[in-house]
Amino acid sequence: MTSPLEQKPDWVFRNARIIDGSGSPSYLGEVAVTGEFITAIGTLGAITAIGHNEIDLEGAALAPGFIDAHTHDDRIVLDAPDMLPKISQGVTTVVVGNCGISLAPVQFAGDPPPPMNLLGGRNSYEFPTFAAYADAVAKRRPAINVAALVGHSALRLATMSDIHRKANDAEIARMGAMLTEAMENGAIGWSTGLFYPTNADADAEEVAALGRYVAEHSGVYATHMRDEFENVLESIEESVETARNAGTPLIISHHKCAGVENWGRTEQTLPKIAALAEHHPINVDVYPYSAGSTNLRADLMTDTYPIMISWSKPHPEMTGRYIVDIAEEWGVDIHEATARLQPAGAIYFQMDEADVRRVLASPLSMIGSDGLPHDVHPHPRLWGTFPRVLGHYSRDVGLFELETAVHKMTGLTAKVFGLTRRGALKRGHFADIVAFRPEMVADTATYEDPVQKSVGIDWVMVNGTMSYASNGQSEGRAGRLVYRDR
Numbered sequence: 001m002t003s004p005l006e007q008k009p010d011w012v013f014r015n016a017r018i019i020d021g022s023g024s025p026s027y028l029g030e031v032a033v034t035g036e037f038i039t040a041i042g043t044l045g046a047i048t049a050i051g052h053n054e055i056d057l058e059g060a061a062l063a064p065g066f067i068d069a070h071t072h073d074d075r076i077v078l079d080a081p082d083m084l085p086k087i088s089q090g091v092t093t094v095v096v097g098n099c100g101i102s103l104a105p106v107q108f109a110g111d112p113p114p115p116m117n118l119l120g121g122r123n124s125y126e127f128p129t130f131a132a133y134a135d136a137v138a139k140r141r142p143a144i145n146v147a148a149l150v151g152h153s154a155l156r157l158a159t160m161s162d163i164h165r166k167a168n169d170a171e172i173a174r175m176g177a178m179l180t181e182a183m184e185n186g187a188i189g190w191s192t193g194l195f196y197p198t199n200a201d202a203d204a205e206e207v208a209a210l211g212r213y214v215a216e217h218s219g220v221y222a223t224h225m226r227d228e229f230e231n232v233l234e235s236i237e238e239s240v241e242t243a244r245n246a247g248t249p250l251i252i253s254h255h256k257c258a259g260v261e262n263w264g265r266t267e268q269t270l271p272k273i274a275a276l277a278e279h280h281p282i283n284v285d286v287y288p289y290s291a292g293s294t295n296l297r298a299d300l301m302t303d304t305y306p307i308m309i310s311w312s313k314p315h316p317e318m319t320g321r322y323i324v325d326i327a328e329e330w331g332v333d334i335h336e337a338t339a340r341l342q343p344a345g346a347i348y349f350q351m352d353e354a355d356v357r358r359v360l361a362s363p364l365s366m367i368g369s370d371g372l373p374h375d376v377h378p379h380p381r382l383w384g385t386f387p388r389v390l391g392h393y394s395r396d397v398g399l400f401e402l403e404t405a406v407h408k409m410t411g412l413t414a415k416v417f418g419l420t421r422r423g424a425l426k427r428g429h430f431a432d433i434v435a436f437r438p439e440m441v442a443d444t445a446t447y448e449d450p451v452q453k454s455v456g457i458d459w460v461m462v463n464g465t466m467s468y469a470s471n472g473q474s475e476g477r478a479g480r481l482v483y484r485d486r
C-alpha cells in the first residue's frame, strides 16, 4: 500500500484485477475510497471500510471509469440524468459538444436546423451562455461527469443571420467573445462539424481565427472533418493546418473512410496522421462499428450499402426499416423515399470492417461512442460501445490486450482532454471506478434491437458515489462538470 490511511475508508474493493488505465499489465490488489477520492491502492491488509462497504471482486477487473471521448449527450444529461445507456457500460464521464453541435450558447425561435436537431427541438435550447449550461448541469447532478466542448454551428447560428457564407470580422469577434465566456466558465475546448450545412461555409481561416480564442485558454479542438469520403486526406491536412495555426491540440472525430470506393484507405490516412502527429498533438476517436449515424441526407443516399431509418417525423412507422424496403413499399425510388421521410435520421453501413479495426488498433485512437440518445431507434453504439471494445474486439477478436482497451477509454482520453485527476486508478485521483468481468463483458445492443443493456459490468462509482450496480445497490448521482488542466 502507498501510505497509511488516516481514517477508515468508505469503500474497499478486494481481490481485484487492477487495470490502472496506463496500459501497463494488470495485477491483483485492493483499492480504498474515502469521500470522493482513491485513498489507497495495492495491499490494504487489515484495513476495513466503514459499515459493510467491502466488495470482494473474486478476481474481476477494476479499472478507472470509462471516458466517452465523443458524445452528443449535452441535453440527455439534463433530461435523463440517470444516464443508464452510458453508466451501464461503465462510462463515468462523457465529452459533449462534438461535431460543431452544442446545446450552449444558442437559442432558436423556430425548429433547430439539422444537425442541431440531433440534440432536440427548440425547447431543448435554453442556454444563451455556457455559464447557464454549467449551472444547469450542477443543479441537475447527472449520474456521470460532463466535459464540454462548444460547437461552431451553435456559435454561427447564434451570431450570423446567414450561415451560408464565411463569417465576417464582426461575427468572428462575437463568436470569439462567446468562446471566451465558455472557456472561462469551464468548457474544455471547441468543435467543428465542417461536413454539416450549418458549418460548411466556414473556411480554414474562420476556423483558425476562432481556434485562437480557445488556444488562449489552453483548450482542445475536435473536428468532424469536411470530408470523410473521397477527399479524406485533404481534410486531414486542413484539420491539422487549422489546429496548428490556432495553436490547439487536434482530435479528429470518429475517424473513418466512408463510402465503398474509399474502403481500405485507412492504410493511407493512419500513417499520414501518425506522421503529422510527430510535429503536432493529434489524436482520433473511433466507435467499434462499421455503420455510422446522423441525419437522413439526400447527398448521402446510395444503393451501394444498406441504410436504416433511425427516426422520421412524418413517418415514425418506418423507424428501424431499410430505405430500399420503404422505397419498394411506396413504389418510388430511394431518393423520393428520402424526401418523404424528412426530417429524419439514419444509420449508414458505410465502412469497411478492416478499416474499423485498423483505426481501433491505432495507438492514437480513443474510444468514443458518438451515440445519439434522442433517436427512437438509435444506432447500437449508444448502449454497446465500451463492452463491445472490451469483449468483442479485445477478448474475442484479440485486436489488443485488455489493458490497451482500457487505456484507450481512460488514461489516454484523460490525457488528450487534460481532465484533472481522472482516467487512472491512482491515489489522490477522483474515485471514478468500474468493476467488470473480462470473461463475460459484452454488448447486447444490435441494429435490430438497439436499446439493450450490456452484460458483465458489475459496479460503477462516480466521484466516490456508487452510482450503478448490476444488483441494484446504488447510492445516487454524483456527476459534475469536469475541467481541463490549464
Ligand SMILES: [Zn+2]
Pocket: 098, 099, 193, 224, 253, 254
Ligand atoms: Zn460527427
